[in-house]
Amino acid sequence: MISELKNIVGAENVLDDQETLERFSRDQSLAQARKPLAVVKVKNTEEVQKVVKLANEKLIPVTPSSSGIHFTGASLPSQGGIVIDLSGMNKILEIDPRNRKVKIEPGVTWPQLQEALKEHDQIPLNPLFPHPQTSALTSALEREPMLIPKYEYGDPILPMEVVLPTGDIFLTGTASDSHTQGAYPEGPGIDFYRFFVGAQGTMGIVTWMNMKTEYRPKKQKAYFVPFNDLSEAADPIYRIQRRHVGNECFVLSRLLLASLLCEGDTGEFDKLMESLPPYTLCLIIAGAPRRPLERIEYEEEALMEIAATLNFQVEKTVGGVSGLGTKIIDKLRNLPSNENYWKTTVENSTQEVFFTTTMDKAQEFADTALGYAAAYGLSIDEVGIYMQPLERGRACHLSFAFPCNLENEQEKESIGDLCVELCKDLINDGAFFTRPYGPLADMVYSKATGYATMLKELKKVFDPNGILNPGKLCY
Amino acid sequence: MENISRHERHEEILNAFEAALGEGNVKDNPVTVNAYFGDWLPPKTLGTSVPPEFVVLPNGTLEAQAVIKICNRFKIPFIPVGSNQWSMTSAPNRPHTVLIDCKRMGTIHEIDEKNMYAVIEPLVSLAQLHAEANKRGLYIGSPEASAQSSAVAGHLFQGMWGVGYRLGVAYRNILGIEWVLPNGEILRTGSFSQDADNGFWGEGPGPDLRGMLRGYAGAMGGVGMVTKMAVKLHPYPGPKVWPAEGHIPNMTSTLPEDRFTWDIVKYDDLEGAINFMYEIGKAEIGGVVQKWPTVYYIWWWANSNEEYWTEWKKRTFQDNVKNAVGVSLWGFTSSKQTEYEKRVLEDIIAETGGKRIKQEVFDQWVPRTANNWIRDTNGSRMMRPSGTFLALRLQTDTLDFSVGQVKTGYKWVDKFTPPILDSDGPDWIGGYDFGHFGFGETDFPVEKNAESLGDLMGKLLEMTKEDVQNGLENGVGPFLGGPYHAMAAPAFKYDKLLRGIKKAIDPNIVSNPPHQIPMDE
C-alpha cells in the first residue's frame, strides 16, 4: 500500500518514519496515542480522492488532518491507518469582497487568512485567538464559535468541496455548479453541508470551503466590564445583545485574560493575576464602513444607558492595564502568528471542557466546574473560564480550561479524570455538548440514542466501508 | 364518492387508528376526505390529486408515532401537514394515503423571553407566535405563505421572510427538533437530544441531522413528521400589539416612526437596484431590503379585483416602481440608530444615483401595504387578480447572480405569455444576511380557468421542464419535491446519497412518496 500511496502523492509525501508517526499519534489532548501506518501529504483534491479510494479498496482507515496542531484528539488515528495531511493545501483561492466571502483550502490558517483579507477591508470570522497553526476551515467545520454574536447566521460556512468517504467529489450548496458564485450553503437537494459540520472528519474531507467575511472596521472602541461572577454578567450581556450593541463580545476569566495579555512573560502574568477582576467582559463597538464614528456614538450611548439601568461599570480598562483597549483590538485585528500560544502560559497544554448553554445558567455550571477543580486540587485561579455569547446572546459557548503538563503522566491522569467526571455531571445538569470529542462522545450519545442511531445510518450511506476516521463520535 | 379506492384492509386500518387516537380523531368518510386534496393550482381540477383514504388527528409526538407505525405496518403512504397552506405537495397523489392533520397539535409549549426562543407544535401559526413574541419585545418573520400558516411548516419549507435580511432566514431559525421519522422512530435533535424539554439549541450533537429536513426547500413530508420545534425569536423595537387601523380590507399599519421607516428607491435598471442593495448590506443598515417586481406592489395593495385591474391598466405601479428597492430601517438599538441609518441611506442613494419614487405613489402604497412584509406577507393575495399565480426558477446565490437569473426569467416569461398574464417583468430579488446572498424568484399571474386549463397545463409542463433544465445547467432551480430531485440529483451527484438516506429512514416508502425523492418510480 505504501508504494501505491507514493504513486499517488510522490514518495517524498508519504512518511512512515517513526518520528513522523510518533508526532501524528498524539496531540494536545489527553487522547490515547495511536500511531498511523503512514502520513500522506496531499497537494490537491485529486490526490485526496485517490488516497481515499485506495483506502476503500484496502479497507484502511483514513484520518484527515488539516491543522498544524490539534487539541481534541479528533485528528488522531484511533484505529490506525493513514493520516491524510492537508496542511500543505494552503492556498487562498479567491477573495470576493463584493459578496464578502473567501474561498480557502484546508491548510489556510487564521492569521494567514486575516492578513490576506486586510487589503480588501475584510475580516475572517475566527474564534477566540486561535492557535496560529489552526486550520481556519477545520475550525469553522468544528463550529468553533465566532466572536461576533450579532450575526445571526452563526457560522461562516458557505459552499464547499468535499471528498466523500467513497472518494467521490461532492459540492455543497450552490457550488454544485460552476455557474454560480458559491454564496449559498443550502442544497443541492438537502443541507448536506450540515452533515460535515461537527463531524470530526468522519463524513467527508473538505478540500475547499467558501466562508463569509465581514467588514474590517477602521474605527472601533473597546469597552470592559468587570464582574465577580458569570451570573452578574448574564443580564448585562442579554441586554447589550438585545439592543444590537457591539461587534466582538466575550467574557474571560482572570486566568485567561492574564494569559492573553502577558505574552509569555510570567512576571507580567503574576501581576495581572493580582490585579485583574475575576471576569471581564470585552466588548468592541465597531464603526461601520459609513459614518463609523456615528455608529459608535449611538451604540456607546445605548451601552451607557444599559449600564446605568443595570448598575454596572463600563471601563476603558480593568486591572489598571494601560492601553488595554488598544491591546485587545490589536490582538483581534492582528492574530498572533508566532508559536507562543497564549493558552499555554501556565502549562504546556490546557484541557478544555466546553459546551453550549444559556447565559442564565452559566454560573451554575461554573460553580460545578470550580467545585471539581477544587476537589482535584486546583484553585479558582487555575481554571480558565470563557463565555462566548452566541447568535444575539440566545445561548453561549462556555468553556473551562484546566492547565495540564503533558509530560507529567500523573497530572494527565488527574486532569483527565477531572474532565470526565465533570462532564458527566454537567451533562446530567443540562449542559449541551454539541461537539463531543473523545470519551465525551459516548456520554453524549448514550443519552441521545435516537440521534446516534440515525447518525450511524447516515454514516453507512456516506461511508459504506467505514474507513473515514472510525472511532470518533458514535462510529 | 367517486375516485376513492379503498384498501382491502380498510376496516382493520381504521380500527388501528381509532385504537391509537380515539374514535373521533380518525375519519374516512367522503365529506371529510374531500376537504384534503385541493390545492391552489390546477392539479385537483385535472384529477392528478386524489382524496386521502383517512384523515387522522394525533395529539402529540407519541400519537403521531403510532400513526406512522401503523402506516408502516400496512405499507400505506402518509402525508403530514401543518396548516396545509395551499397544499402544494400535500394533496395525495396515490390511493390509500393517510393525511396526518395536526389540528390537535397547536400548543406553544414555551416562550423563553430571555433566551429568545419558543417551542411550538405544528399547528401554531406565525400570527400566534408573532402576537406572543411581540408582547415580550420579540419578533419572528413571516414568509409569503403568510402568518396564518404553520410556523413549523414555514421553517421546514423555505422561509425567505423579509426581515431575514437582518435576522437570518428560516433554515437558520430552527433550533431543537422533535421528529417522527418515516420508520416510526422518534428523533430529537440539538439540545432536545439530551433533554426532551430543552430545545434551546439546534446543532448536533456532532453532525447536524437538521440537514435531512430541508435544503433549498423542504422535504415536502418525505422525511416523516416534525411534532415539536424550537425556533428563534428576535429582539424587536416595536409595539407590544401590532398597530393596525381601519377595517378589512382597507387596513393600514404604521409602526413608530422613530424606530421604523420605509423608503422605496428606484433605479434605471436592475443592476443599479442591486448595487444599491449591495451597498446597504455592506453598510450593515436596514431591517428589510427587497427588490419587488411590479406585480408584488399591486398584488399586496389592491383590495378588490376591480381595483387591481383598474390600477394595473393605469400603469401606476409599472411606471413608478420598476427597478425599485423597498428598504425598511429598524432602530433596534434606539431611535438614534434609525437616524443614523437614515443618514447612511441618504449617502448611498446619492452615491448610487437612486431616486425615491413619487410621493403620491409612496403614500398610496406604504401605509396600506409595506408592513405586510413585516407582519404577514400574505401571499394569498397573489391569487386575487386571476385565481392563481406561479413561482418558478427560485434561486439563491449572490445578488449579482440573481440578476442574471431573473433576466433569463424575463425572456422565458415572454415566451409563455399568454397564458402568463401581464406582469411587467417578474423579478423578485431579496437581500439576506446583510447582502451576503440574494434570493430571486420569478412570480407571475396565470388565469385559473377551467376551460383553458388543458392548454395552460401543457404550457406549464413545458415551462417546468425548461425551468428544471435551466436549473440543472445553472446549478440552481426550484428543486421543489420528489420529481425535481429525481431529475436534479444525478446531475448534482446527490442521487445516491439522498436515496441512501431516504432508504435508511423510510424503508417502506410511506412518507409522502415520491418525496423527498422517488424510490419506486
Added chain:
Amino acid sequence: MADNMILPKDPRYLKYPLEAPFDEEKVRWIASNCSRCSVCKWVDSWRVKSAKYARICPQHSKYLYDSHSGQGKCDLALALLDGKIKWDEDPEIKDILFQCTMCGGCDAMDKSIRDAELVKMYRWLRAEYIKKVGPLEEHKAMLNSLKQYDNVWLQPRMKRNSWAKDLADLGIKDLNKEKAEVLLFAGCTYGLSEELKGTVVNMAKILKKMGVDFGTLGDQEMCCGSPPSKTGNLAEFERLGKANIKKFNELGVKTVLTPCAGCYGTLRVEYEELGEKMNFEVLHVTEYLEQLTQEKKIEYKKEIPISVTWHDPCHLGRMSRPYVPGKDLEGVYEEPRNILRGIPGIELVEMERIKEYAWCCGGGGGAFTSFKEFAQWTAQQRLEEAKDTGADILVTSCPWCETNLRAGGIGMEEKMEIVDIFDLMMEAL
C-alpha cells in the same frame, strides 16, 4: 397600452360579479377560487393579539377537520355540484352545512385577500340541500310557527306587542292606525321572550325620553325572515321579506328602528336581494340613539362604576352592510361603544376579537336550536374571552347573543353577567 395587455379572459377576474344572480355558477366561482390559504380559519394576522384568541371560525375550532371550515365548504360545494358526492350520501353533509352559525367570520377574513361571498354561498348550499334532501327536522317547528303565527316562537299573534301593554302612558303609536315616521321593529325574540321583553320596554322608554315620535306594528308585526333565510328556507324568507317591505312602504315610515341585530342585518342587507324598492332606511337603535346624542345629550342621573366589555353581534357588525368589493367592512361598531363611554362610571375594556373579527356568540344560523351543544360551546369560548378582559359584565344588543351566551354560561364555574345595552342605559337614566 392597456389594450395590449394580456388580461384575464374571464371578466369575473377583472371585476367580481356582484350583480350576477346568486346561482350555481356563482357558487362555483367562489368555491373554485378558494386557494386553501386558511384565512377563513383564523383572525386576520394584523389583528391577532395572542395565541389564545387567534381563531375566527367556531365550527372549525370545535370540529377541527378542514371539512368544517370555509375552505372545506368550498371543496364540498364543488364536489356536490359536480356530482362527486351526492347530497344525501353522507350524514355529515348536513352537519357541515347547518352547524355553521353563519357568523361571517370566515367571510370577512376571506375578503381581506379576495372578492367572495362565503356566507351567501353557504345559504345557497343550505337551500339546495333542502331542495334535494328535504327540510331539516330541527327547522320544522320554526317553519310551522312562521306559517301559523308569523313568528318563530309558536306564540299567538296577539302576544306580539304585549311588551307595550303597560306602556300606554308613553304614547307609543300603533302605526296600523296612526302615522309616525319612525317604526320600532322589536323582532320576534325581543318582542315575545318573557326574559327579554324588559329590554324592549327600556329601549322604548329611552326613545321616548329622547323625544322620538315612533310607533310599532302591534300584533301585525311579522318576523323579519332572518331565521328562514339563514337556514336556507328561502321561499319563506321571501314571503316575509316582501310582505314587510310592502307594509313599511304603505305605512310611509321613513326609518325602521330595530334593537335586534338579527333583524337589523336582514332588513339592511338581505332585503336588498328581494328586488323591492324600500322607501325607508334601517337603523339599529344604538345607531339612532348615538345620532340623537350628537344633537341632544342624554342626561344620566346615576353613575355605574363598573367595567364592561362589548360583544359585537355578527349581524350588527360584519354582516350588517351589503358587500361592495374593496370597501371597508363597516358595521355598527362605534355607536354602542360611544354610548357606553358616555354612561358615567363605565369603563370600556375590549376583548381581543372585536368588530369585523369578533368571535361569534354561537347563537346564529340555526345552531341555537339545531346544534345546541356546539352553540353553547361557542358561547363559552366568548365568555372566557370576556372574562379575560377583567370586565365585570358583558354588554351586547342582540337577543340571540344574549340568550345563547347566557345558556353557554350555565355550567361555567365563573359566570359572566350578560346585560343588554338598553338595560344598562336605563339603569343610569
